[in-house]
Amino acid sequence: MSRIFTLTFVVALFLQIGFSETLEPYTNLNGKVLSQNSNSPIPFANVVLLGSKFFTQTDEKGEFSLQVLETGKFTLEISHVSFLTYKEQIEIQEFTEISLNVKLIEASFEVQEILISDSLSEALNFSKPNKILSRQKILDSGAKSVTEILEEIPGVYIQKSSDGTAKLSFRGSGTERVLVLYDGENFQTASSGTDLSTLSLENLERIEIYKGNSSAQFGSGAIGGAINLVPLKKIRKNEIGTSFSAGSFSTFQNRNFVSLKGKIPTYFAFSEGFSKGDFAYTEQVGDGEFRAKRKRNERKQFSGFVSVKKEFTNEFSASVFSDIFYRDKEIPKLVAESEKLLSEEEKNFSGKIELTQKIGQKEFRLGFGSNFLSSDFSQKTNPFYDSKTETQNLFTTFNFQNKKFRIGSKFFAETQTTESKTTFSTIDVFEKRESKRKILSVFGNRKFTFSKFDIFLNGRADKVFDKGKNSSGTFYSAKIQNFYKINEALTFQFSAGKGFRLPEFSSLFLESDFQAEGNENLEPEESFDFEFGAELNFAKSGGIFNSELTFFYSKIDEIIVWRRNLYNRYSPVNDEKAFSRGFETSFSAGFFEQKLKFESSYTYNLATNETDEPNKKGKILPNRPKHQANFGFSVEQLGLRFRSKTQFVSERFETESNQDKVAVHDSGLDNYIKTDFSLSKKYEFSSWNFEVSCFLENAFDEEYANLAFSPSSGRSWRIEVEFRK
Template structure:
């Protein structure tokens, strides 16, 4: 496979070098969209305010990945994109090779992932199934760091990631794409969309597979299990008039993992929803929506050909959102949500099931007293029936503009209510110890303070953000002597302080570069059962060169991620927080070189060399990159309807 991919890379590169293009056909545009930053800054974003807002005018710091940027990075899942582009984010393996997220001190249960603004059901070890979040047919991704509970409630303590699907604009668009990589990795997909003016439809299918990957050195795992994933999505929209729009969607997800010879782990999701949007006039609009998501786990017994379901999380959501503009400078947003949350799990006694009702109301006021000053404030009230917990989450943010400088400051409250699993768990952990839930858990809460400055010119962008988080009552497992097992408990305050710095340049010549750095410091009280797992220093870098002519374009890019070593402690005893040893997880850097070529007929060819300098860990820790060396990939995307 490697020889085949190297040959494809060389041949594709030769196509780029010998492609006959006359000097007279050169266009002033470049493939890397490097003409100016103003285009990006005029992007409409919705996640930070739950109402459309131009990026450069948003008082909430928002990172946006466009469709073109996603395509150039050439990744399959959301984790690969976030790690390659944002410092301070690390996806690692936890027990049984389940994927866990650490985003500058916050775990997967503190970062809310949305698809078109809707929550995702199901979790494993406090993380959602990130395999569900494929990047085919995605228009953009919006990322908010810091507490966003005033708009999104529980789980939005550390941030929000919102994946927004493409809306058809062409009368007919048909795409087929495929990608092959080392280790028998395959990705095949396609989409078809139509737009008749009143009616639009978008259907997307993607299949991903990978074989077992045997590690080169000793470590926590000797191999990474092979798996197969299927994603099917449909989105239908009908405009009843200039003021009324109906949207329906549905999806199916299936993943199978080769964890054992006698059985395979299976994961499924069925989801759907409907949304109606009505504009009363230019000043106000109303949105009503219903969504449904069912996420199941099962064990497929190979010899008996029997599929045994042992987990099911079913969520029904209703929401309403109303926006009213008093004038072009002031907007009031009010809304409410209701969720019916059902969970049946093998981790409950006798595979029991539990039900919880969640309701909230919220309001936000966006005020622009002068052209230079924008103030946004919000308040949200949430109630969780089974936990009998209510919580109020405030926020206030200010943005001041002076020439090409933007200054932002904010305070936001965050919280996370205990889940049904954390309240009712009764699970035998491989006959080693029991894990018990706790009905008396308090909600996690946080106070997030941030201050940032940004400078933007036609070709340059520089920003610096400092933040401080005070997290109280974080939920984790602690040894309970009386129960002789682990139990979910609240622990004392944790302070998380950090700095984000970014510098970018895009020149008309086609050259682009970006350097991003993140510093994170976790202060955890001595004797607490939680230990730091966050690398203090992380950086990502990118340098690229691209051009577009009338019939041909190319972009060549070098991406790198650099992570510092982490010296921390590991407990050597379950029953004592005094018995521990110092351990150092080594730092590392991984670089990827990719070349993408675009032909006018709608053909995109992309080849890549990942882990360019052949990094292989001496020992595979859980938070080490599970790489066995340099890998190669080659893919093609064809817009058939453009021929």
């Protein structure tokens, strides 16, 4: 009897469950995911209905089927590590069926979460970046500056100084060997690197990161790599936003943007900020002994950006963008018990006009642009010193491309004028210097596609007109990239290239004084490098995993270094050669529809001078850490997101002797570990999105130095409120 009762209960329960499920309203969401290039199916692509608990993967035929037990508006996201992420708004209704055929655009090695834009085909079809950070990736990171988001990339070292500036180095290249480009154009002046702290994230569509020799793509100065900041061009919707932040050291910042989608799509953004800072000055405590101390300085800045695009026909369009930046800062210092208050004012304006004509599968692009940079430097105590440097770049570009290749030319002219006045008591000493450089470039890119191979060839010739004795002439650059896809999860890559770097204006033409002088006899640097690595992507047990490993090697001949000459002045000279070699690896994992993420990376880099002289050979080059590591994780639930990031940087040396006493360190700059936390919460009110974020930086108040006499900022906090509609 009990057995009959038990059996009856089980059958009834089974029927009840089955009957209940049949009454549950559901929608069949199915489709097929194909490659836009080859029209072949894409297996193991991730299909996620954002904002719900439903997700799946495509099968070996690229097909997927998802039974959705909820109704409403959702965002469908389809992603694969080898393709650009696809997003579409869909509405789920009861007892309906939705069928989709989606084609994904093929992306590059290490590309993740990329949004589609007008110029993406040009960027990816003929030259592959090592990594691309999409606008969505930038927004999700919580970073508020280019510096913050680049610090997490393997092989990237940010060199910060006491006045708040930040410069970029890849794999031990040095800051002066990495180009910072804006929409593919070199707005960097012929000086020692671009200050990343002046660059905003607000107006960026994406950031393209090119590690290793990139002269074949971008010309002189890119032998260590390049980053390309691609501004917003395509307006997808009407949107308005504003944010306010305040924090430690009387820091305040306001950011605003307006996006208008109409007959003439327009994007406008501007920001302003002020900070008393927490940087450094030096104090002499004995004969030849110095120590670094923190002292606040004041800094205010303003930036603005405007982008306009007009499509006259389906084939012809014009794009215009302009970017302005202003910063004023004061730097207090103590040198030999005499305080010298330094101030610096920077102004920067850049603009570009681009015309695009399409004829079938062919495309012609003509661009014009200019960049103007002004820097006023003043020392307000005896001896009084004032200098003003103005740099202006003018360029014009022409590109032709189809599906197989791209060719183009560019003319680039740069003029730099420096005026200075030094006052000793009642005596004024005036100096003026003007430097000019013109470069005519011809370049080409070609892509070859085989069954599992993609090969990219890049070549470039630059004709340089310069008054430097050895820096004029014709220079050639070349690069080959090879990507071999074993299967949908595993990809191998190899690249090799050669390039050059012209001496900076200050290295060539610096007027002699009691401290330093230029050297008009400098030879351009020449480099050769290669790298090879692999990337593995797979999904298992509800998690999405990514792992990368890359080995690299670089050689620079005629490397330019500064050292004391016979007159006891610092002057640049050419050494025979320098090597940089090592590897970088990273691992990331995401679970519960990416609500829980872990990211880690490690870079080993040995950068040494290999000139055949006993006091130089094997010495580590200045400001090149051997070891760098990052670890972070984020948790998101119910609109609340917590993020932690820890960075480790090993010991560095300030000079190539590797033994100089710097600040309180006997042999260089000590290693350090820095930890940051952030917490944010999102709200929705009608059509407004509202987010509150809290940031705690250098949470454990770690004392460390990025440069000699430049201790880091201490523990600091920031609160930000953002509105979007």
